[in-house]
Amino acid sequence: MSTTLDDSAPTAARLPAKAYRSTKVRRQRVKAAWLFLAPMLVVLAMVAGWPLLRTFYFSFTDASLSDLSDILFIGLENYLVYDDGRWYGVLADPIWWRSVWNTFYFAIVSVSLEVVFGVIVALILNAEFKGRTFVRAAVLIPWAIPTIVSAQMWAWMLNDQFGIINEILMALGIIGDPIAWTADAAYSMWAVIMVDVWKTTPFVALLALAAMQMLPKDCYEAAEVDGIHPVKVFFKVTLPLITPALMVAVIFRLLDALRVFDVIYVLTSNSTSTMSMSIYARQQLVEFQDVGYGSAASTLLFLIIALATIAYLYLGRKQLNLGGDA
Amino acid sequence: MTSRQFNKLATRIGFWLLVAFVTIIAVFPFYYAVITSFTPSSDLFRIELWPSTWSLANYVQVFTQKSFLQAIFNSILIATSVVFIALLLGITASYALGRVRFRGRTTVLLVILGVSMFPQVAVLSGLFEVIRALNLYNNPGGLILSYTIFTLPFTVWVLTTFMRQLPMELEEAAIMDGATPWVTITKVFLPLMWPAMATTGLLAFIAAWNEFLFALTFTLTDSQRTVPVAIALLSGGSAYELPWGPIMAASVVVTVPLVVLVIIFQRRIVSGLTAGAVKG
Numbered sequence: 001m002s003t004t005l006d007d008s009a010p011t012a013a014r015l016p017a018k019a020y021r022s023t024k025v026r027r028q029r030v031k032a033a034w035l036f037l038a039p040m041l042v043v044l045a046m047v048a049g050w051p052l053l054r055t056f057y058f059s060f061t062d063a064s065l066s067d068l069s070d071i072l073f074i075g076l077e078n079y080l081v082y083d084d085g086r087w088y089g090v091l092a093d094p095i096w097w098r099s100v101w102n103t104f105y106f107a108i109v110s111v112s113l114e115v116v117f118g119v120i121v122a123l124i125l126n127a128e129f130k131g132r133t134f135v136r137a138a139v140l141i142p143w144a145i146p147t148i149v150s151a152q153m154w155a156w157m158l159n160d161q162f163g164i165i166n167e168i169l170m171a172l173g174i175i176g177d178p179i180a181w182t183a184d185a186a187y188s189m190w191a192v193i194m195v196d197v198w199k200t201t202p203f204v205a206l207l208a209l210a211a212m213q214m215l216p217k218d219c220y221e222a223a224e225v226d227g228i229h230p231v232k233v234f235f236k237v238t239l240p241l242i243t244p245a246l247m248v249a250v251i252f253r254l255l256d257a258l259r260v261f262d263v264i265y266v267l268t269s270n271s272t273s274t275m276s277m278s279i280y281a282r283q284q285l286v287e288f289q290d291v292g293y294g295s296a297a298s299t300l301l302f303l304i305i306a307l308a309t310i311a312y313l314y315l316g317r318k319q320l321n322l323g324g325d326a
Numbered sequence: 327m328t329s330r331q332f333n334k335l336a337t338r339i340g341f342w343l344l345v346a347f348v349t350i351i352a353v354f355p356f357y358y359a360v361i362t363s364f365t366p367s368s369d370l371f372r373i374e375l376w377p378s379t380w381s382l383a384n385y386v387q388v389f390t391q392k393s394f395l396q397a398i399f400n401s402i403l404i405a406t407s408v409v410f411i412a413l414l415l416g417i418t419a420s421y422a423l424g425r426v427r428f429r430g431r432t433t434v435l436l437v438i439l440g441v442s443m444f445p446q447v448a449v450l451s452g453l454f455e456v457i458r459a460l461n462l463y464n465n466p467g468g469l470i471l472s473y474t475i476f477t478l479p480f481t482v483w484v485l486t487t488f489m490r491q492l493p494m495e496l497e498e499a500a501i502m503d504g505a506t507p508w509v510t511i512t513k514v515f516l517p518l519m520w521p522a523m524a525t526t527g528l529l530a531f532i533a534a535w536n537e538f539l540f541a542l543t544f545t546l547t548d549s550q551r552t553v554p555v556a557i558a559l560l561s562g563g564s565a566y567e568l569p570w571g572p573i574m575a576a577s578v579v580v581t582v583p584l585v586v587l588v589i590i591f592q593r594r595i596v597s598g599l600t601a602g603a604v605k606g
Contacts, residue, residue: 048475051453131345144587
């Protein structure tokens with residue numbers, strides 16, 4: 001990551017001395033560069049920058065979805081207000097805090113599981129065996145399936161009456177009665193996590209595999225000659241060397257998991273036991289038409305994710321610097 | 327058998343069991359969806375790994391629904407346009423970011439990275455207003471515009487990485503011959519960038535094809551829905567009698583092309599993903 005961001009000139013941009021001395025060519029290139037960037041920057045400003053600012057603004061107003069032009073500035077009332085002996089606003093809403101907790105619980109548990117399983121799958125794919133290409137293609141299938149479709153597929157397999165999962169577990173004697181996986185608050189979060197882990201482990205596995213394939217072969221040969229146990233080799237050699245790549249995979253996955261919407265929406269709808277921050281904000285915005293309040297939740301979500309990212313980048317700075325060279 | 331040989335054999339068996347386990351976990355849910363889609367609704371209460379009667383009824387039901395065909399058409403239209411726009415804007419931007427040294431380059435890269443990390447919900451209300459102002463609500467145009475928020479940063483990022491790896495001699499020659507930057511892009515870089523563009527285009531297509539939140543929020547009527555929304559909203563009389571057969575048939579229809587594409591292009595996709603993540 002850092003290699004791209006550091007401002008030393010890329011090799012290609014170091015032009016031959018002769019051409020570079022000619023300031024006319026150089027100025028022309030810089031001008032052209034901005035011209036080429038302009039359309040992209042305009043589009044990003046239109047779909048990201050400006051809407052984000054408007055969301056911040058709406059969060060201080062009483063805007064409603066039916067009419068966004070007639071709005072009143074109400075300060076921090078959407079966030080927190082004390083009125084007649086009671087606190088109101090997003091920050092005083094236990095359901096909001098429940099959704100914050102759910103989101104972090106979901107993100108941390110599912111990303112951890114994905115890293116563990118992803119590394120195991122990558123180790124398998126990194127070994128030489130017959131049918132490796134086939135297994136690699138098979139492992140990619142969950143990743144290729146749209147999230148909505150995988151959520152529906154699992155919803156069907158987890159169905160309380162006709163689902164195959166209950167059938168298998170009952171046949172094996174693990175459970176006595178069918179479980180309502182997606183409806184029962186005790187299990188629904190685990191159902192969501194399971195579907196997400198199934199779908200995104202291939203992504204982590206691919207990144208881990210790419211890192212493993214770049215490792216030098218000679219230390220493995222040396223380890224084999226010395227008769228060191230493969231498990232020890234993994235923990236002492238492979239894991240430390242692929243950690244930078246894993247850190248990058250983890251941040252991509254965490255950012256994705258913290259904004260989770262579709263898996264949860266399809267599997268468990270608006271149930272509070274699995275509600276994520278995105279579901280909460282969208283419900284306020286679209287279903288309750290309360291743009292002001294929903295925007296306040298969106299703004300908080302944005303701030304929480306930004307803070308989590310900064311904290312993660314700060315803590316993992318060393319590893320990410322190495323990650324750039326991987 | 328010595329204990330050493332025994333250990334070796336046990337390791338081999340263990341390894342193959344693990345391979346089999348991973349493969350089954352990866353493939354089984356999709357296999358089961360395919361099986362379900364061919365099972366007549368009346369047989370769905372029986373759980374079978376291989377249907378005793380095969381039926382196309384679920385597919386007939388899905389394809390005779392006009393709204394589903396319309397959703398497929400919308401998805402193709404939207405995903406293709408998004409890919410086209412992302413590549414067009416991405417290739418010029420990545421030339422600027424990958425080949426030219428100028429002040430503010432780092433800032434632009436940081437902005438792009440920042441946008442790619444955006445939670446989509448954070449722009450939902452603002453984007454809703456923009457889309458309404460442009461008169462694009464409940465219209466494929468609104469989705470095409472909004473999907474650039476996640477396809478464009480990704481495309482630019484990956485193409486920039488690829489653009490940098492091209493040797494500088496190529497460009498030197500063009501500059502010596504007095505070629506303008508535009509000519510350099512179209513005549514020198516474009517022919518070399520096709521593989522990278524195919525990869526990023528494919529990934530952008532998949533992302534746009536699968537998107538759900540914007541599609542759910544910025545469309546209203548069945549005729550404007552995209553495939554994921556159509557599948558999520560397929561429902562029967564009540565929550566307890568969801569039409570699982572047709573849902574699985576529709577799921578299989580929209581997933582098979584993606585699975586085939588991913589398997590054909592798996593090498594390319596892996597290189598695109600790793601360029602975007604590891605090297606990015």
